[in-house]
Amino acid sequence: MDYVGRVPAPPLDLFIDDIYCMSGRPRHRLMSVPPMPSAHLFVNLGGPVRLWDSDPAVPPVVLTGGWFMGVWTRRFVVEYPKPLRLVGVHFKPWGLSPFVDPPATELRDTWMPVDGGWRRSVERIRDRAGDRAPATATLRVLEQELRSRLAGRSARGLGLVQHTGERLEAANGAVPIGALTDAAGVTGNLLAARFKQHVGITPKRMARIYRFAQLITSVDPRRPVDWAELAHAAGYFDQAHFSREFKDFTGHTPTGYLDLRRRFPAEPGFPPDAGPMPAE
Known part of the structure; x- marks a missing residue:
């Protein structure tokens, strides 16, 4: 490939x-x-x-x-x-x-x-x-x-979403939503409405996806994985919540996901990140 x-x-x-x-x-x-x-x-x-x-x-x-x-x-x-x-x-x-x-x-x-x-x-x-x-x-x-x-296209409120989205990206989702609204000088309702318009989901949900992406791309299946440490580093402070979200997002428990990664190593250069995984 x-x-x-x-x-x-x-x-x-x-x-x-x-x-x-x-x-x-x-x-x-x-x-x-x-x-x-x-x-x-x-x-x-x-x-x-x-x-x-x-x-x-x-x-x-x-x-x-x-x-x-x-x-x-x-x-x-x-x-x-x-x-x-x-x-x-x-x-x-x-x-x-x-x-x-x-x-x-x-x-x-x-x-x-x-x-x-x-x-x-x-x-x-x-x-x-x-x-x-x-x-x-x-x-x-x-x-x-x-x-x-x-060329020539503009969208109302996109600048606000882009600026706030870049902060979420830089922090891998680990930013309180209140801090985002304060920095933008808008209400939470307005920010959520603009995100739904231009992203399709709220800033809070976007933060969850960034947080998960940070965790999943930090997994190195060639080495022992301390899931508690990785989860904490990615901003998960509730282990039960982390386990539920991991299963919802991947269809696997953390242990099952790691086993899958070890049985089916990623092809060099493909996929370009550690998100997609072989489906059994």
Whole structure:
């Protein structure tokens, strides 16, 4: 599996962590993805991708073109084709808002076809990238499309959300919400409303996801893991709450998750973080 990614040039870097291209034969076709502080854009240049929500009431979907995904508050499972060829965007939690029209609450825990908001974009990206274009050329095509979509767009209250979100990111979620509202000079209700508009969830819930991401990416399965120490360092002060949230977000106990990581080591360079894990 080849993963080529980079941070786009300003001003896209205000809204995007990286753009990337994945190609080749993934070692694990089924990957379970826990809540992470990111929204997504995927453009599929290969075979169909299947997606399952951890909520059994939500039917699975087969995705063949391009799709947006907002911030997820629960895990989902993705099945990659073999071979895989896909380009994507890891948006910052607030970063998708300037590129699409629906409020972020409508994209939370779900997906939307790209052509539902960006007409003919998937076709244009495919035509310009070609079937055999190198990853670097494909990323240039994607970045140009993103730049054209951002031009001239503004969103009310996005600056407030971005500034507050950056504080949450820097602190890995370990910031009292009262401190955020005091620093922003707004009421808690206004901040929550703006976050729902541009992120899809409240600052408090966003802080939980940042805190979990800090913990999960700090796990090194090659070494003994002191879960109590890691949980405390990530801001969990209630061990029972930590255990419940870990099981909710991953589907595993901490011990079960560590066993899974040791049985199925991450492919070098893929995934790019320690969040997604093989789904048994």
